[in-house]
Amino acid sequence: MTRAVVLLSGGLDSATTLAVARADGVEPYALSLRYGQRHALELRAAARVAATLGAAEHRVMDLDLRCIGGSALTADIAVPKGRDPAQIADGIPVTYVPARNTIFLSLALAWAETLGTGLIYVGVNALDYSGYPDCRPEFIAAFAAMANLATAAGVSGGQRVEICTPLIALSKAEIIRLGTRLGVDYGLTSSCYDPGPDDRPCGQCDSCLLRAKGFAEAGLADPLLARHGAAR
Secondary structure, three states, rough: EEEEEEEEOHHHHHHHHHHHHOOOOEEEEEEEEOOHHHHHHHHHHHHHHHHHOOOOOOEEEEEOOHOOOOOOOOOOOOEEEOOOHHHHOOOOOOOOOHHHHHHHHHHHHHHHHHHHHOOEEOOOOOOOOOHHHHHHHHHHHHHHHHHHHOOHHHOOOOOOOOOOOOOOOHHHHHHHHHHHOOOOOHHHHOOOOEEEEEEEOOOOOOHHHHHHHHHHHOOOOOOOHHOOOOOO
């Protein structure tokens, strides 16, 4: 069976991506990063998702991006709350972590090479997203081209790198419907950028609002809200 590294944050999109990889018939190796994010709750969610969806292995790598900062997720900067869809779609938000997907894909690439595979899955999305430049198809294509020049396997011609982005052209509602068909339990996931001390999602950050919009448009209830008792 072909192996693949799947970047797994513990959020809705990455959980769906892991389910897609499994449905594609590959053996998924899940990689999560503890990078100093304020919403480290997502790592517990990643562990639940990896176990439930049958990852062959789940590794959590430590990488402290707080020493770089520059993001509301890694520095003492307030997470935006209560923004409307137009505001969310306007420009790059302060929750963007500088070069995060470049760094994460590089680490996934290194693990993939040691696993003897060139296959990497990542749950980036270019439709219902918060303006992150490293979620665009152009970035993914450029990274794949670079990766095939940067690895021993790529240079020798023994293993081409392929970055699979099964969600990149889907709306959040389409992602939720897809994951539901594939058996994803979204009650195990975590999307909130600024969860409360009881792990309850804030309901007002961009990620929470996009998640709520997706479930509403999919015509489904968010099981995470039921898990926490009620919507905020």
